[in-house]
């Protein structure tokens with residue numbers, strides 16, 4: 108049942124943090140509106156540029172980044188931002204208490220096929236006593252996040268949000284332009300029979316992942332003694348949403364396809380916020396060898412291997428990595 112709860116009037120959450128999240132949501136509502144205009148808005152397709160990750164930038168990547176960046180920097184609430192679409196951090200207000208990392212439009216290869224995309228964000232506080240705005244300020248482990256979430260632009264637009272006390276799901280009511288609370292506490296089932304991985308990379312994985320997936324594929328005829336189903340949305344935000352809604356394991360593991368790039372997903376604005384949500388919903392998130400949220404980042408665009416989802420299934424996968 109939907110309830111009108113302005114995104115976040117949550118007891119024991121700092122009002123400044125709530126205000127910051129509401130600011131961010133103003134930009135996400137605008138992105139949602141433009142995405143749903145689709146071809147009519149003339150914003151589909153690519154630019155001629157690449158981002159720092161060497162990926163082709165879509166027009167909507169740029170627009171979404173600009174919308175979020177402008178609103179955050181103008182709010183006075185933010186000391187600095189780090190975005191997938193910005194080479195370096197961008198300074199905000201000297202009095203800003205927060206640092207925001209974001210992927211403005213995750214899964215952007217899905218834009219042109221009218222499929223799932225989303226905005227992922229992670230919020231931390233500026234470390235005590237630090238002035239100015241530096242990249243070092245951002246290099247805190249995921250355990251330092253004070254809030255994280257994503258906005259999924261699907262058939263409806265939804266916000267999954269944690270401030271460290273469970274995960275709440277809101278749905279955007281376009282008639283009033285507000286996110287309404289539609290699920291008080293998301294919880295990931297501990298058991299699952301569903302996995303998500305890009306199978307085309309199979310030959311490039313480590314032996315541990317090869318063995319684990321081989322056992323899932325063997326189903327009832329193998330050691331797992333049960334059949335598994337596979338899903339791949341090619342947008343982490345969509346795959347993680349499914350895991351939060353009905354369980355599953357999602358992984359983008361280490362691979363040796365390109366020796367200079369053994370991992371695909373970004374720590375600060377993909378893996379960390381998703382790990383915070385997953386753990387808050389009772390799931391597990393790991394690289395295969397360590398808890399993602401305990402990694403000490405070396406740089407803002409760092410990449411990492413990700414295995415997350417239903418507790419028992421992720422732990423089974425991790426047992427192959429020992």
Ligand code: F6P
Pocket residue numbers: 213214215305341342343344359371372377
């Ligand atoms: O940010 C990278 C990303 O788009 C993720 O959202 C998604 O899980 C993955 O890449 C898809 O990768 P691939 O192109 O290998 O399917």
